[in-house]
Each structure stands twice: as structure tokens, then as C-alpha cells.
Amino acid sequence: MDIAGVPANVQDTTAETLRRSLYQNGVICVAGAGNNRLHDLSLKQPVGSGGANTELIVVGAAQLDGERADFSTYIDIRRRGILSLYALGEGVCGASSNSIEEMRCVRGTSPATATIAGLVAYHLANPVIRNQMITNSAGEISYSTMGMRMKRFLQTQGTDQKGTWPDGIPRAAMNEEVICTPATGTATAPAAVSTDFGIYLYRDSRSIFNDPGFFRADGTLRHFVPALNVISTGLTLTLPNFQSPVST
Numbered sequence: 001m002d003i004a005g006v007p008a009n010v011q012d013t014t015a016e017t018l019r020r021s022l023y024q025n026g027v028i029c030v031a032g033a034g035n036n037r038l039h040d041l042s043l044k045q046p047v048g049s050g051g052a053n054t055e056l057i058v059v060g061a062a063q064l065d066g067e068r069a070d071f072s073t074y075i076d077i078r079r080r081g082i083l084s085l086y087a088l089g090e091g092v093c094g095a096s097s098n099s100i101e102e103m104r105c106v107r108g109t110s111p112a113t114a115t116i117a118g119l120v121a122y123h124l125a126n127p128v129i130r131n132q133m134i135t136n137s138a139g140e141i142s143y144s145t146m147g148m149r150m151k152r153f154l155q156t157q158g159t160d161q162k163g164t165w166p167d168g169i170p171r172a173a174m175n176e177e178v179i180c181t182p183a184t185g186t187a188t189a190p191a192a193v194s195t196d197f198g199i200y201l202y203r204d205s206r207s208i209f210n211d212p213g214f215f216r217a218d219g220t221l222r223h224f225v226p227a228l229n230v231i232s233t234g235l236t237l238t239l240p241n242f243q244s245p246v247s248t
Contacts, residue, residue, distance in 0.1 A: 016045075016046075016049060019046060019049070019056070023055045023144060023146075023147050024143065024144045025143055026134065026143030026144075026146045026147075027147075028055070028057065028120050028124075028146060028147045028150050029046070029055065029056055029057065029147065030056075030057045030058075030059060030113055030116050030117045030120065031046050031047050031050065031056060031057070031058050031059070031113065032047075032058075032059055032108070032109035032110050032112065032113040033047060033058050033059060033060040033061070033072060033073045033074065033082075033083055033109050034047065034072075034073035034109060035061070035071045035072065035073065035108050035109055036071070036073055037070060037071055037072060037073060037074065037075075038075075039073050039075065040073075040075045040076070040077050041058070041073055041074070041075060041076050041082040041083060042076070042077065042078060042080065042082065047073075047082060048082070050080075050082040050083075050084070051080040051081055051082055052080065052081025052082075053081075053148075054148075055145075055146075055147030055148050055151065056084075056147070057084045057085075057116060057120075057147070057150070057151050057154070058082050058083050058084045059084065059085060059086070059087055059109060059112045059113045059115075059116045059172075060072045060073070060074055060083050060085070060086045060087075060089070060109060060112065060169065061086065061087070061088075061089020061090065061107070061108060061109045061111075061112045062086035062087060062088055062089060062090070062112070062171060063088075063089075063090045064088065064090060064091065066086070066162065066165070066171050068086065068167070069089050069090050069107070071107075071108070072086075072089060072109055072112075073109070074167070074169075083169055084151055084154070084155065084169075084170075085116070085154060085155055085158055085169060085170045085171065085172050086112070086169055086170070086171050086172065087112040087113075087115040087116050087119075087171075087172040088111070088112060088115060088172075089107055089108055089109055089110075089111055089112035090107050091105050091107065092105065092106055092107065092111035092112075092115070093105040093106075094106075094111075115172065116154070116172060119154065119172065119174060120150055120154070122174075123150070123153070124150075129153070132149070132153075133146050133149050133150055133153070134146055154170070154172065155170045156170075157173055157174065157175075158170030158171050158172050158173045160173075161173035161174075161175045
């Protein structure tokens with residue numbers, strides 16, 4: 001996930017309950033550290049609930065040379081080890097929503113977070129690595145500690161391949177080239193999906209920021225969050241008119 005933070009003093013029990021439920025069910029959560037170098041990591045949620053001994057993977061933005069990007073939030077006054085690792089957050093280029101033939105380059109902890117979320121998914125697609133992530137020290141299947149094991153795996157991999165940095169935070173690495181198969185046929189822009197809650201979702205992963213469909217008539221950005229219902233038996237995450245509810 002890469003979501004806007006809320007002040008740490010705001011009661012966010014629903015979101016925290018959701019996160020705990022996700023962890024217990026083997027869902028790995030990745031959050032951006034933030035783009036204000038003067039802020040403390042503990043001041044916003046969900047980042048503030050992270051730490052060295054938590055499942056949450058918090059990602060900072062790095063430059064091409066591996067140094068921290070000057071805007072990336074890194075202060076951890078309580079020294080809880082909230083920041084997990086850095087990934088490239090400067091000059092990250094990808095498909096643009098302006099045109100099917102156009103590229104768009106961005107900066108920030110958001111693209112860095114997307115990189116790590118993709119890296120997590122890539123590793124979990126490997127049966128050998130996935131088995132390591134879901135098996136505890138007793139050789140039993142345990143989804144509840146999957147997030148912690150994946151965090152440790154990424155940190156160890158980064159340190160092994162890029163060494164130790166003065167700030168002690170590993171830089172993401174995989175020491176592998178992922179070949180992309182060239183697209184064939186004629187590309188078409190996906191249609192926006194309107195839901196009962198005024199949420200707009202695209203059916204692919206292209207950037208939303210310049211898409212007119214994500215803005216109201218007055219120019220403000222539409223809320224881009226799913227409906228969340230808390231029920232007596234647990235949590236139900238619902239994406240209306242898009243996919244079936246995901247219950248945890």
C-alpha cells in the first residue's frame with residue numbers, strides 16, 4: 001500500500017485493526033516513508049506503527065548513487081528502526097497516462113514504495129522463496145510472520161549485494177535482470193470504472209495523476225480508497241463494482 005498518512009495522535013483503530021488482520025493472513029504491507037526530510041517518521045500513520053520488530057516495510061527514496069534523496073523522510077527520534085530500506089526515488093520513469101506513446105518520470109517515496117511492492121510480489125512468485133517466507137523456524141506453515149521474514153529477506157539481500165551504508169539502512173537490490181516482453185498489437189487506454197461510492201479505478205497499473213477521470217468537475221482529486229466495513233466476525237474490504245469482497 002502507498003497511502004497518505006494521518007497524524008499519529010489521531011485514533012486510527014480501524015486501519016490498525018485492518019493491518020493486524022492483513023499481517024495475520026500473510027498480506028505483506030509496504031508503506032512510503034514520506035517526502036518531508038524535516039518530519040519524524042513516527043508522526044504519521046501507518047508509517048508510525050512500523051519499527052525494526054514489526055511486519056511493516058517502510059521505504060525511503062534514494063538517488064541513483066544510492067544516497068538518500070534530499071526530500072525523503074528519515075528522522076527516527078525514538079530510534080525504533082522504522083525505516084526498513086531505500087529504493088530508487090529519483091527519475092523513476094514509466095508509462096504516462098497522457099498518451100500510450102509517452103513516458104513520465106517522477107520522484108518521491110511513492111515510486112520507491114511501488115518498486116519494493118513489486119519486488120515482494122516477484123519474490124513470492126518464486127515457489128522456493130515463497131516456501132521460505134511461509135515456513136517458521138519449527139517447519140510449520142505460518143502466515144502471521146510472513147511480513148517480518150520478507151522484510152528481513154529484502155534487507156539481507158540489499159546488504160549482501162550493495163554493502164553496508166553509513167546510516168545503517170540497506171539499499172534494495174536483487175542482482176537480477178528482469179526481461180520485459182515487448183508489447184504487441186495496438187495499445188488502448190483503459191476505461192475508468194465508476195462505483196457506487198464515487199471511486200474511480202483503472203483496470204491497469206498506469207499512473208492516475210494526469211487522468212481527467214480521477215478529478216471532479218471543480219478540479220479536486222477524487223477519493224481513491226475502497227469502502228471498508230467493520231463487521232462482528234472481522235473485516236471486509238470491499239471494492240464495489242470492481243471485484244468480489246476480500247474478507248479477512
